[in-house]
Amino acid sequence: MDRCFGARANPLRHLGALAYLMFWLITASGVYLFAFFETSVSGAHASVQAMSGRGLGGIARSLHRYASDALVLLVALHVLREFALRRDFGFRWFTWVSGVPLLWLMLFAGIGGFWLVWDDVALFSLGATLEWFDALGLFGEPLARNVLAPEYLDDRLFSLLVFLHVGVPLALLLGMYIHIQRVSRPDTRPAQALTLGTLGVLLALSLVQPVISAAPAEVARVAAALALDWFYLAPHALMYQWSPAALWALMLGATLLLAALPLLPHPGRMPAAQVDARHCNGCRRCVDDCPYAAITMAAHPDPRRGMEVAVVDAALCAACGICAGACPSSTPFRKAARLDTGIDLPLLTMDTLRVRVDAALTALRGDTRVLVFGCDAGADVHALQSGDTATLSLVCAGQLPPGFVEYALRHGAHGVLVAACAEDGCQFRLGARWSAERLQGRRAPHLRPHVPAHAWRLVHAARHDLRGLQAGLGALREALHAHAAMLPEHAHA
Ligand code: HEM
Ligand code: SF4
Ligand code: SF4
Secondary structure, three states, X not given: OHHHHOHHHOHHHOHHHHHHHXXXXXXXXXXXXXXXXXXXXXXXXXXXXXXXXXXXXXXXXXXXXXXXHHHXXXXXXXXXXXXXXXXXXXXXXXXXXXXXXXHHHHHHHHHHHHHHOOEHHHHHHHHHHHHHHHOOOOOOOOHHHHHOOOOOOOHHHHHHHHHHHHHHHHHHHXXXXXXXXXXXXXXXXXXXXXXXXXXXHHHHHHHHOOOOOOOEOOOOOOOOOOOOOHHHHHHHHHHHHOOHHHHHHHHHHHHHHHHHHHHOOOOOOOOOOEEOHHHOOOOOHHHXXXXXXXXXXXXXXXXXXXXXXXXXXXXXXXXXXXXXXXXXXXXXXXXXXXOOOOEEEOOEOHHHHHHHHHHHHHHOOOOOOEEEEEEOOOOOHHHHOEOOEEEEEEOOHHHOOOHHHHHHHHOOOOEEEEEXXXXXXXXXXXXXXXXXXXXXXXXXXXXXXXXXXXXEEEEEOOOOOHHHHHHHHHHHHHHHHHHHHHOHHHHHO
């Protein structure tokens, strides 16, 4: 998909953002439809029917339906993808668990919409839903029989249905807002190309296959055949195939299972980042760069300093080290024997990293010596290891302070390759992006401008993309050879 669309416009990399886009499209088209909708048993069907076809109303209606269907598809793929990437536990537990109620809200927001059309499908869906709730045995009298009796089918009931169809999506929006509270800079707005492409597809679908209603609802008549929207109404079919109790068991069981996934045994959590107030100058760069909003600023432990220092909430910390890569104190050029920095990962400290870089540089041999920095979640850089290529894997490419690139070049490497995860595919959301921006001088801490551009290279390579990694190394070596060929002594020779 990346090859077809590019990472920024690859729908599979932006499923949550596309779900947001669908929500706004449903809202905009819904507001238009509401303006022309008649809230009454006798007028609803005709008013919706008048907004069908290829006119403006018809397009709004079809977009409203197809965007709702797309929402279900996108959210299903989003859940599958997050699960496949094992993002259902640890520091992500809140985001995972807060996603679960969204599934119910989305389903009810959609099903309630079908009722307002007040056609055969509406009557069937309303009846099936009421029967389903009746099976709980919470209501003295069966809802299905009472609500669908002609004397209850009045405009007051219809106002209630409209109220539900506005209220449940509002609750969904609130839930969506809560869902992204623990990620900073959430990806809620797809790139322009992806937005326009998605809207184009939905518009084309609306023009080719406009949504139409079934015959007007009549309580006394049983429809011979119903064209169901399977994205939302499949549970009704399942209920009549099995039983209301079986459907409850399936839906509640699946919900509990999803919500309980974070409680299952998982690999232990990595120790959180730690702040060393002695080396923190209160610059807030780590706060800006942390992908999980795990850092805040608080008063310095020594009030005489009159400044703020970073504080990590260990419960939110992903142990990605991106903060250490952002900290100005993480520069390897510092003279002290131990490289203590403002914020560091116990798992791989900046001091350990500098010791490993020194050792790797000492062991390098050959005419064109390259040091490769990679990340544990991306392509395995150790596969590149050879006499003239040393490799070091970090927790995340974003953990690498750009100063280390210059440091390696000054201490024996001819070239440095930084391998980050695929674009928009960073395991820690923002690491690959920050890494690129820092190296390209667009984000502090910058790689200093006097570092020769031919001597370093950034490559994006997903977990199994060894070929991409090799291509990056090949391109760096080519640039190094081309540069060497241009040097005066070479020209002489
Ligand atoms: C209406 C439904 C949903 C919407 C609109 C939605 C949207 C989003 C968005 C925008 C993000 C942030 C992506 C980023 O910036 O990296 C996100 C993250 C996430 N979502 Fe959802 N989501 C929905 C439902 C769900 C459900 C049902 C689950 C699971 C049960 C889920 C699990 C997650 C997880 C685990 C993340 C965290 C990814 C990470 O930490 O890298 N979401 N979602
Ligand atoms: S290690 Fe990652 S998640 Fe933890 S505080 Fe640092 S940047 Fe934030
Ligand atoms: S980046 Fe370093 S110096 Fe700046 S606030 Fe964070 S810990 Fe302190």
